[in-house]
Amino acid sequence: MKILFFARLRELLGSDCFEIADADCPADVAALRAMLRLSVNAQLAESLADPNVFCAVNQKVAGEDQTLKSSDEVAFFPPMTGG
Amino acid sequence: MFSVAISKEPLDVSALTRDFPRSAAETGAVVTFTGFVRGEGISALALEHYPGMTEQSILDSIHSAARRWPVQSVQVVHRVGELAAGEPIVWLAVGAGHRAAAFSACEFVMDYLKISAPLWKRERDLEGNWHWVDAKIADRDRARRWGGGAIA
Numbered sequence: 001m002k003i004l005f006f007a008r009l010r011e012l013l014g015s016d017c018f019e020i021a022d023a024d025c026p027a028d029v030a031a032l033r034a035m036l037r038l039s040v041n042a043q044l045a046e047s048l049a050d051p052n053v054f055c056a057v058n059q060k061v062a063g064e065d066q067t068l069k070s071s072d073e074v075a076f077f078p079p080m081t082g083g
Numbered sequence: 084m085f086s087v088a089i090s091k092e093p094l095d096v097s098a099l100t101r102d103f104p105r106s107a108a109e110t111g112a113v114v115t116f117t118g119f120v121r122g123e124g125i126s127a128l129a130l131e132h133y134p135g136m137t138e139q140s141i142l143d144s145i146h147s148a149a150r151r152w153p154v155q156s157v158q159v160v161h162r163v164g165e166l167a168a169g170e171p172i173v174w175l176a177v178g179a180g181h182r183a184a185a186f187s188a189c190e191f192v193m194d195y196l197k198i199s200a201p202l203w204k205r206e207r208d209l210e211g212n213w214h215w216v217d218a219k220i221a222d223r224d225r226a227r228r229w230g231g232g233a234i235a
Contacts, residue, residue: 007131007203008215052218056201059136075133079218082130082137082161082202083118083173083193 001025003036004075009053012044022070029055030064032074052079084156085149087141089132091164094171103176104156112182114189116175122168125206129213130163130172133201137161144195148177152184157192161202194226 003018010016018036026032033055037045047053055062056075068074084104096117105113120128145157156178166172175192179185204216 004133006133006201007205056133056136059133059139061199075136077133077201078203078215080198080201081204081216081218082132082200083197083222 001070001072001074003032004073006075006077008078009044009047009076012047013040025068025070028064028068029057029062029066029074032068033064036076047078048076053077054079084158085142085145086158087138087145088160089134089137090160090162094160094162094174096171096174099158099160099174100176103158103178105178106155109180110155110178111180112185113176113178114182114185115177116173116189116193117171118173118193120166120168120170120172124209125168126209126211127165127167127207128172129165129205129207130161131203131205132161132163137201140200141192141196144192144199147195148188148191151191152179152188154179154184154188157188159192159196161196161200163202191229194222194229197222198226 001020001022003020005013005016005018026035033048037048054077057066057068057072059073100115103113141159148154148157154177159175161173175189177185177189179188205213206216207213
């Protein structure tokens with residue numbers, strides 16, 4: 001299962017994606033955030049705990065209780081600054 | 084006709100405006116908006132997006148606008164990559180029968196694009212260092228004045 005990171009979070013990770021084994025797919029977004037926080041550096045872990053950091057599942061912004069399956073495309077990114 | 088494009092190439096605002104689809108019989112107003120890179124204190128700007136989600140998110144904002152106002156056509160073109168001061172960063176046009184719908188829908192789509200389209204800016208300062216731009220609370224408040232049900 002691939003987790004995509006954009007903008008400042010991608011820079012903190014040092015890569016645009018992080019892989020976890022399909023068998024380890026967490027139940028929901030909140031559980032995924034908790035799992036990732038244990039695996040990444042302190043700065044990125046802090047960002048993942050920030051409620052202003054968005055999670056998108058299959059390219060739609062998702063709430064913390066959205067359930068996940070290993071085939072989902074999941075992404076984390078900071079608040080948008082386009083336009 | 085609703086369309087959204089993300090462009091790595093500079094925007095040709097004159098060509099976009101000239102080619103914007105309108106009906107001789109029915110289009111009474113076309114409102115366009117162009118956003119430019121403000122060069123104050125920066126030497127360059129760079130934009131990153133989430134391919135697929137960015138386009139769909141802007142399209143969702145357009146559909147949301149079309150449910151509120153009788154618009155005929157809406158087109159958005161947004162730049163990504165590195166831009167210099169003074170370059171156009173986003174171009175938007177709305178065609179409608181009358182100006183009120185075109186003005187309102189144009190502003191609505193821009194307001195929602197700012198807070199809901201996955202695009203992120205970095206600025207290069209005059210010393211050559213890159214910094215991510217923080218989201219502005221004012222942009223969120225501006226979008227919210229359209230009402231809670233409008234979140235695209």
